[in-house]
Every structure is written in C-alpha cells, then in structure tokens.
Amino acid sequence: MPRAKERKQKPKGAPPSVVPVLQKFLKTYQKYCVQSRTSPCPTIQRDLRSSIDREQILRKFMLVRAGDATASRPPISLEPLLRAIRDESYMMGKEICVWGLQLTNPEIARLALFLESKGHTTCPVTTLEIINCKMDLWSLGRLGKALQFSSLHLLVLDYCNELYLDGNYLQCSGTLALLRPIAEYAEMQGKDRPTSASPHAGNPPLLPQVCRGGSSTLSQITKSSEAVTEKRTSQRKRGKRGTRKKANQLMEAGPWVVTLHLADNSIDGTGKEGEQLLELTRTLTCLIKYSAHLREIDLGNNVLGETAAVAILDALRARKAGKLPPLKVTVTPRISSDTFTSIWKHSKKSNKTSKKKKKAKN
Numbered sequence: 001m002p003r004a005k006e007r008k009q010k011p012k013g014a015p016p017s018v019v020p021v022l023q024k025f026l027k028t029y030q031k032y033c034v035q036s037r038t039s040p041c042p043t044i045q046r047d048l049r050s051s052i053d054r055e056q057i058l059r060k061f062m063l064v065r066a067g068d069a070t071a072s073r074p075p076i077s078l079e080p081l082l083r084a085i086r087d088e089s090y091m092m093g094k095e096i097c098v099w100g101l102q103l104t105n106p107e108i109a110r111l112a113l114f115l116e117s118k119g120h121t122t123c124p125v126t127t128l129e130i131i132n133c134k135m136d137l138w139s140l141g142r143l144g145k146a147l148q149f150s151s152l153h154l155l156v157l158d159y160c161n162e163l164y165l166d167g168n169y170l171q172c173s174g175t176l177a178l179l180r181p182i183a184e185y186a187e188m189q190g191k192d193r194p195t196s197a198s199p200h201a202g203n204p205p206l207l208p209q210v211c212r213g214g215s216s217t218l219s220q221i222t223k224s225s226e227a228v229t230e231k232r233t234s235q236r237k238r239g240k241r242g243t244r245k246k247a248n249q250l251m252e253a254g255p256w257v258v259t260l261h262l263a264d265n266s267i268d269g270t271g272k273e274g275e276q277l278l279e280l281t282r283t284l285t286c287l288i289k290y291s292a293h294l295r296e297i298d299l300g301n302n303v304l305g306e307t308a309a310v311a312i313l314d315a316l317r318a319r320k321a322g323k324l325p326p327l328k329v330t331v332t333p334r335i336s337s338d339t340f341t342s343i344w345k346h347s348k349k350s351n352k353t354s355k356k357k358k359k360a361k362n
C-alpha cells in the first residue's frame with residue numbers, strides 16, 4: 001500500500017515547527033467553545049487548519065458572523081478566542097478582526113482586560129478591528145479606558161457612532177492623523193452641499209463610519225460611494241418588495257464620526273508637537289464648519305491656547321450660518337473668559353440643562 005505523504009524533514013538547526021503549537025491552539029479554542037456553549041468560528045478554524053497544512057504562523061484572527069444563531073447552532077463568541085490566546089500564550093497573533101457580531105458587555109470587558117495585559121503576559125495584538133458589532137455606550141466606554149494600556153497601533157471601529165479616546169496622549173500629531181481624513185471628507189461634502197439646504201436636521205444617518213486612524217483617503221471614499229450607488233441600482237432592478245426602503249437606509253460612505261472625545265491628550269503648543277497645533281486647529285475648524293454628522297466633540301483638559309479657541313468660536317459661528325445641526329463643544333477654561341463663555345453659548349446645550357430650565361419655569 002502506498003504510504004501517506006510525510007512532511008518534509010527540516011535540516012538540522014532549523015527553527016522548531018509551528019504545527020504542534022497551532023494544533024494545540026485549535027483544540028483549546030474548540031474546548032472553550034464547548035464550555036461556553038458557543039459555536040466555533042468557521043473562519044478561524046479554516047485559517048488555523050490552513051496554517052497547519054502550510055506550516056506557517058497565523059498572525060490574523062478573523063471572527064466573522066456565520067448566519068443567525070439557532071437552538072441547534074449557538075452564537076459565535078469572542079471569549080473562547082481570547083481565552084485560548086491567553087492560556088496557550090500565543091504571542092504570534094498580531095491582529096484580531098471581529099465583523100458583524102453582537103458583542104455583549106461581558107465579552108467587551110474580557111477584551112478590555114486582555115488588551116490591558118493585567119495578570120498575564122504582554123498582549124501581542126497591535127491591530128484591532130470591530131466592525132458593525134453594535135456595541136452600546138458602556139462597552140465603548142470600557143474599551144476606550146483600555147486603549148491607553150494596550151499595545152494597539154491600529155484601531156478600526158467602522159459603523160459605530162461613538163469614539164472615545166480620552167487620556168491617550170495622542171498629542172497634536174496623533175490627533176491630526178485621526179481628524180485629517182474626516183475633515184477632508186466633510187469639506188468636500190460641504191462645498192457640494194446647496195447653501196439653502198439643512199442636511200440631517202433630524203437624527204444622524206444610520207451606521208456612521210469612523211476613520212481608520214488616518215489611513216483613509218479620498219480615493220477610498222470615492223470608491224465607497226460608487227459601491228453604494230451600484231448596490232442601490234442593482235436593488236432597483238430586482239424589483240422586490242421593500243428594496244426601495246432598504247436602499248434609502250444604506251449608510252453614507254465615510255469617513256465621518258458623530259461623537260468624538262479627545263480630552264486629556266496633551267494637545268497644546270509646547271515642544272516639537274506644538275509646531276503642528278496651527279495645522280491641527282485648521283483641520284479641527286474645518287470639521288466643525290462642514291461636518292453635518294458631528295454632534296459632539298470634547299477637547300477638555302487640553303491647553304489649546306487663545307488663538308485656537310478663537311478659531312473654534314469662529315467655526316461654530318460659521319456652522320450656525322451654514323444651518324448645520326447644533327454641535328456640543330467642550331474646551332478647557334484656561335482661555336479668556338469671554339472666549340470660553342462665547343463657545344459655551346454657541347455649543348449645543350445638553351438635554352439635562354433644558355429639562356432643568358423647564359422644571360424651574362413650571
């Protein structure tokens with residue numbers, strides 16, 4: 001009988017094979033899925049087996065939704081993967097991508113602890129993608145607190161309204177890299193917008209997209225817009241009931257953001273970083289003047305200075321003149337009292353303040 005194919009023997013002195021490591025990791029992952037009564041992700045199992053066959057390290061874990069959960073097929077969970085990485089001390093994985101899952105608060109809490117590297121070895125993950133996972137405010141807040149203790153270089157939160165980056169020492173350069181593509185898109189949209197129109201006067205559009213840490217470009221934006229248009233056209237041709245309604249609810253191509261918290265990020269005019277404060281101010285005021293999606297921006301505990309504060313005030317006035325939706329802006333009081341008061345008056349007032357005033361009148 002013909003013998004089964006044997007793996008090629010490696011020469012002496014060659015590094016040890018990764019196959020046993022990957023095989024053990026796969027078994028551990030499947031074990032934790034059984035324990036947590038969740039389904040193993042087919043994509044992760046496929047990638048692990050493929051890496052075993054090719055005897056190559058698996059650096060990217062893709063956790064992708066595979067149909068709807070049923071009684072016979074439990075949902076896919078992030079928790080077994082994180083437990084397997086931790087318990088097997090798998091330091092070769094650098095990317096975790098989660099697409100289309102309904103992440104629960106306990107899952108986000110475990111992810112935050114995983115990123116913070118408390119109680120175990122340093123987290124090896126440098127790229128985290130959480131796309132269209134419908135996290136609530138608690139989950140986003142907990143994840144935001146973990147960022148400053150993580151080893152992440154790239155964070156992607158597409159199709160998510162909230163972006164909390166308080167206390168992450170982005171400084172001028174990091175903040176500029178974050179805001180530049182969003183501001184460019186907002187300016188492009190603002191110049192094409194009819195002056196008499198008041199876009200998005202009601203609720204913000206569905207599924208807003210957050211920029212990928214400065215990696216988005218206007219060419220990518222154009223391609224996204226074309227893809228949405230093509231999808232709408234194909235839906236009209238099908239002639240199925242309800243397709244027109246679905247087409248109208250399709251997301252607008254990004255990058256853009258609704259809520260942006262950048263408090264306590266050492267954004268000031270000192271040192272080499274301070275040389276970029278002027279360019280950052282221009283980018284920030286462009287976003288304020290033109291972004292119809294933006295509803296809140298928190299710049300508290302950053303010493304922007306009087307010049308930048310006055311520019312923000314002028315941008316708020318221009319936004320009001322352009323009939324864009326109100327914007328809540330928070331800045332440090334370490335500027336002149338007149339400028340601070342004017343910014344506060346031109347900013348959108350919170351619902352709590354208006355409710356208190358109504359109660360007082362009654």
